[in-house]
Amino acid sequence: xxxxxxxxxxGPEAADILASTRTLVDPELRRAVDTLPGSLRxxxxxxxxxxxxxxxxxxxxxxxxxxxxxxxxxxxALGGEPAGAVRAAAAVELVHNFTLLHDDVMDRDTTxxxxxxxxxxxxxxxxxxxxxxxxxxxxxxxxEDPHPGAPAASARLAACVMELCAGQHADCxxxxxxxxxxxxxxxxxxxxxxxxxxxxxACALGAVYAGAGLDAVDSLDGFGREAGLAxxxxxxxxxxxxxxxxxxKPAGADLAARKKSLPVVAALASGTPAAAExxxxxxxxxxxxxxxxxxxxxxxxxxxxxxxxxxxVHAADRMSRAIxxxxxxxxxxxxxxxxxxxxxxxxRRTH
Amino acid sequence: xxxxxxxxxxGPEAADILASTRTLVDPELRRAVDTLPGSLRxxxxxxxxxxxxxxxxxxxxxxxxxxxxxxxxxxxALGGEPAGAVRAAAAVELVHNFTLLHDDVMDRDTTxxxxxxxxxxxxxxxxxxxxxxxxxxxxxxxxEDPHPGAPAASARLAACVMELCAGQHADCxxxxxxxxxxxxxxxxxxxxxxxxxxxxxACALGAVYAGAGLDAVDSLDGFGREAGLAxxxxxxxxxxxxxxxxxxKPAGADLAARKKSLPVVAALASGTPAAAExxxxxxxxxxxxxxxxxxxxxxxxxxxxxxxxxxxVHAADRMSRAIxxxxxxxxxxxxxxxxxxxxxxxxRRTH
Numbered sequence: 001x002x003x004x005x006x007x008x009x010x011g012p013e014a015a016d017i018l019a020s021t022r023t024l025v026d027p028e029l030r031r032a033v034d035t036l037p038g039s040l041r042x043x044x045x046x047x048x049x050x051x052x053x054x055x056x057x058x059x060x061x062x063x064x065x066x067x068x069x070x071x072x073x074x075x076x077a078l079g080g081e082p083a084g085a086v087r088a089a090a091a092v093e094l095v096h097n098f099t100l101l102h103d104d105v106m107d108r109d110t111t112x113x114x115x116x117x118x119x120x121x122x123x124x125x126x127x128x129x130x131x132x133x134x135x136x137x138x139x140x141x142x143x144e145d146p147h148p149g150a151p152a153a154s155a156r157l158a159a160c161v162m163e164l165c166a167g168q169h170a171d172c173x174x175x176x177x178x179x180x181x182x183x184x185x186x187x188x189x190x191x192x193x194x195x196x197x198x199x200x201x202a203c204a205l206g207a208v209y210a211g212a213g214l215d216a217v218d219s220l221d222g223f224g225r226e227a228g229l230a231x232x233x234x235x236x237x238x239x240x241x242x243x244x245x246x247x248x249k250p251a252g253a254d255l256a257a258r259k260k261s262l263p264v265v266a267a268l269a270s271g272t273p274a275a276a277e278x279x280x281x282x283x284x285x286x287x288x289x290x291x292x293x294x295x296x297x298x299x300x301x302x303x304x305x306x307x308x309x310x311x312x313v314h315a316a317d318r319m320s321r322a323i324x325x326x327x328x329x330x331x332x333x334x335x336x337x338x339x340x341x342x343x344x345x346x347x348r349r350t351h
Numbered sequence: 352x353x354x355x356x357x358x359x360x361x362g363p364e365a366a367d368i369l370a371s372t373r374t375l376v377d378p379e380l381r382r383a384v385d386t387l388p389g390s391l392r393x394x395x396x397x398x399x400x401x402x403x404x405x406x407x408x409x410x411x412x413x414x415x416x417x418x419x420x421x422x423x424x425x426x427x428a429l430g431g432e433p434a435g436a437v438r439a440a441a442a443v444e445l446v447h448n449f450t451l452l453h454d455d456v457m458d459r460d461t462t463x464x465x466x467x468x469x470x471x472x473x474x475x476x477x478x479x480x481x482x483x484x485x486x487x488x489x490x491x492x493x494x495e496d497p498h499p500g501a502p503a504a505s506a507r508l509a510a511c512v513m514e515l516c517a518g519q520h521a522d523c524x525x526x527x528x529x530x531x532x533x534x535x536x537x538x539x540x541x542x543x544x545x546x547x548x549x550x551x552x553a554c555a556l557g558a559v560y561a562g563a564g565l566d567a568v569d570s571l572d573g574f575g576r577e578a579g580l581a582x583x584x585x586x587x588x589x590x591x592x593x594x595x596x597x598x599x600k601p602a603g604a605d606l607a608a609r610k611k612s613l614p615v616v617a618a619l620a621s622g623t624p625a626a627a628e629x630x631x632x633x634x635x636x637x638x639x640x641x642x643x644x645x646x647x648x649x650x651x652x653x654x655x656x657x658x659x660x661x662x663x664v665h666a667a668d669r670m671s672r673a674i675x676x677x678x679x680x681x682x683x684x685x686x687x688x689x690x691x692x693x694x695x696x697x698x699r700r701t702h
Binding site for chain 1 (some may be wrong): 386387388389390391447453456457476477479480481482483484487488490491493494495502503505506509510512513514516517519520521523524525536599
């Protein structure tokens with residue numbers, strides 16, 4: 001496990017939860033990946049940051065482990081034993097990484113976690129196959145888990161994958177359309193499917209492993225989904241106005257790529273003069289950084305059109321809905337504390 | 352269900368098994384695919400031949416249903432009730448079709464079942480996503496199946512997917528290498544992973560659903576694998592010398608594409624003068640039909656070098672090993688009859 005230094009915006013509790021999650025889940029994850037056939041194991045170990053492209057060990061991290069932490073923390077919040085849900089936590093992380101491998105192929109993204117993406121190193125076919133194998137590995141882990149919650153967890157995780165695929169489809173479809181042909185509702189639905197669904201599923205799996213009833217499981221799913229939407233809104237704000245202290249993501253990056261992020265679409269829908277100015281600036285192919293867009297001017301237009309305020313108010317609204325869902329299932333605020341700390345954490349920084 | 356006319360090489364029993372399999376499994380398969388999110392449902396329904404590209408209904412068939420038939424026939428052979436294993440049979444067919452969708456993207460194949468492949472119609476991203484969703488759907492069906500064999504079936508199917516992915520990786524890697532850099536053992540291992548594994552898994556799932564012990568399950572897996580290898584060898588012979596009455600596949604098609612099929616690799620490894628002639632003919636990029644290869648001369652060279660005889664003898668050997676595996680688990684030859692009929696069927700024609 002790599003060292004962990006708390007950063008601004010990350011409370012000590014979230015840091016502790018994430019660190020102890022990695023201690024529990026990382027060995028299980030590595031053991032699982034080591035059962036892949038050799039050719040695909042290499043691609044997966046590179047993708048997770050455990051190996052360099054030449055197969056030598058790397059000190060990199062597989063990420064913050066937010067999703068596994070949500071699984072284990074939800075188990076605890078509902079009175080279960082987190083140590084019994086380590087396989088479910090690892091399965092969720094495997095699914096997350098399967099979708100990253102495939103999304104990078106489809107989106108032609110060349111960088112992930114500050115390294116070249118797997119398809120740029122191993123080719124499209126191996127990145128697709130490694131993703132396929134990781135999805136299978138996640139399901140095999142659950143199928144081999146004697147825990148009584150495993151079949152329900154397997155069904156929920158599989159249903160979540162279908163939703164993630166629909167979300168990625170919607171994302172690709174929205175990117176191809178002009179900025180005036182995209183509605184805010186479509187973008188919110190896409191963000192829920194692409195980002196909210198797996199955070200919700202992680203929380204729901206924790207509830208399942210704690211032996212909770214269906215109502216509580218669904219409430220935990222709702223909690224994760226709403227928190228996920230709040231996270232996406234804040235992430236989109238950071239993608240425009242930046243938060244270099246936390247993320248290193250430069251201000252204006254999303255605007256320069258003409259990304260139809262939520263604050264931008266909200267601004268475009270505002271009917272203000274700033275919306276018209278923004279539409280004109282966005283009138284070009286998305287994702288082509290060469291066709292320079294004045295990011296500072298665009299950021300001012302999004303702000304004048306109310307996109308920034310809308311995103312912040314809407315994020316707060318989603319967080320309060322998330323807390324409402326959680327309160328319904330976990331009346332004891334102390335028991336819910338870990339989940340709240342993680343939700344606070346994900347809405348304050350990117351991953 | 353489409354009409355079914357027995358064809359030469361297909362005994363009446365195999366025809367009956369396949370027809371009754373389709374009657375049982377097709378509605379389950381359609382119901383399952385209809386639960387996919389709309390955007391991906393359309394791609395899947397096109398791929399299965401149920402819809403045209405514009406979404407209007409098509410009369411096409413999803414294929415012969417060999418794999419679901421193996422599941423249900425294995426259940427019966429081991430004294431179980433086939434009707435209780437319909438979901439498992441559908442899950443195997445979903446996995447088969449997920450791999451076809453992805454393989455076509457990777458191999459850039461433009462035709463499947465006499466129609467344009469899904470990626471040529473909907474693009475790479477939608478074909479990848481529809482495949483991902485079909486894998487998830489297969490696992491969700493098993494996870495929601497109350498049958499006591501479902502968790503073991505889920506684990507075996509997931510492990511099989513990993514093997515299929517390794518097989519496809521090996522296939523892509525072998526294609527990139529020169530004909531003199533490929534060994535027969537490598538090609539046999541690739542064919543076992545790519546073709547034998549899922550036929551074996553189908554038979555094994557039938558045994559699991561019949562409540563058989565692990566030894567019998569593994570024997571049924573071995574039966575399907577060996578029969579799958581025999582099928583691949585015969586299919587490769589047909590790809591060189593043709594079997595137009597059965598398949599419509601023109602003689603020499605595999606040679607024209609410089610495919611390193613098993614009889615070709617066996618011929619190249621023979622150390623004969625014909626092997627040297629064949630190596631010279633194959634000295635060009637695989638899969639480029641433009642760079643004309645004299646297929647008739649190549650076929651004669653494969654035959655002179657012993658490739659045809661080797662394939663036929665080896666296929667017969669694999670079939671006898673298959674029967675040996677089956678006899679170990681199903682001593683009653685009458686009970687094993689359906690599986691033998693299907694094995695005979697798959698080794699006499701392509702699909």
